[in-house]
Amino acid sequence: MIDKTAQILKALGEPTRLRIVRLLKERELCICELVVVMDMSQPRISQHVKILKQAGIVRERKEKQRCFFSLDDRLKVGKLISMENLMNTNIEIISELQAEGTRLQNIDHNQQVIECRNQLEPVSI
Amino acid sequence: MIDKTAQILKALGEPTRLRIVRLLKERELCICELVVVMDMSQPRISQHVKILKQAGIVRERKEKQRCFFSLDDRLKVGKLISMENLMNTNIEIISELQAEGTRLQNIDHNQQVIECRNQLEPVSI
DNA sequence: TTGTAATATAAGCCAATAGTTATATAATGA
DNA sequence: TCATTATATAACTATTGGCTTATATTACAA
Secondary structure, three states, X not given: OHHHHHHHHHHHOOHHHHHHHHHHHHOOXXXXXXXXXXXXXXXXXXXXXXXXXXXXXXXXXXXXXXXXXXXXXXOOHHHXXXXXXXXXXOHHHHHHHHHHHHHHOOOOOOOOHHHHHHOOOOOOO | OHXXXXXXXXXXXXXXXXXHHHHHHHOOEEHHHHHHHHOOOHHHHHHHHHXXXXXXXXXXXXXXXXXXXXXXXXXXXXXXXXXXXXXXXXXXXXXXXXXXXXXXXXXXXXXXXXXXXXXXXXXXX
């Protein structure tokens, strides 16, 4: 029980994973999209997403050869993360997330891989 | 910014520290009380409390040779932790905390050290 | 003033973690 | 079928983390 809660908080307590969760809070994304947006190696993203999944934070939907991930609504992590306004400085986060959302508008899941890979530029959140 | 949030979540994402935070949510406690209640070595407690302090979760009040710690209200971590009801199973936590609170009634901060050390029995949260 | 309590911290040990590169697998599409 | 894409995973390395024991520091209190 306490360990489950700790597991969730620990999974969220790592910058890369926290960034992934914030992105997934905006919309469902697949690994290759995360790779492009976050400008990190594919194994690195996969490994972090796996940890989020093990903690029950994220759920998976397979479509063709892609795996789309989104926040698991059963856990109200999205709400918890938006509770970052419980923390001191929160205004920046929100504006950053909004900027992020704008960048993500460019992602079109029906487009080809090459476009997924080349159309986006790395974003720092 | 993201790192600060991650730091807070990471500090909370460790079972021993989460137990400490839950205890401090009940009341202000000093190291030696935590040592007795949690039945752990003093360095272990001190080191974990230090991490909570560095994350800004906990604040310190010195009184004589003792250091009392409490949740820093500026960070609404108490609220975040009670948000464990955002997680799946939460009823047990609450009853556990209530039991814990009962145990802690025994602590009298004005009593002598020997009593602080001997009067309490270890509690598993 | 001396012993003891409360606390902090250092050193060392082992386990866990985050990253890399390399490779495997499975689906797609030419 | 064959090259390519998407993903997972293994093997390895370097760093961090949690714990212990030992020791230092400070404040009482006898």
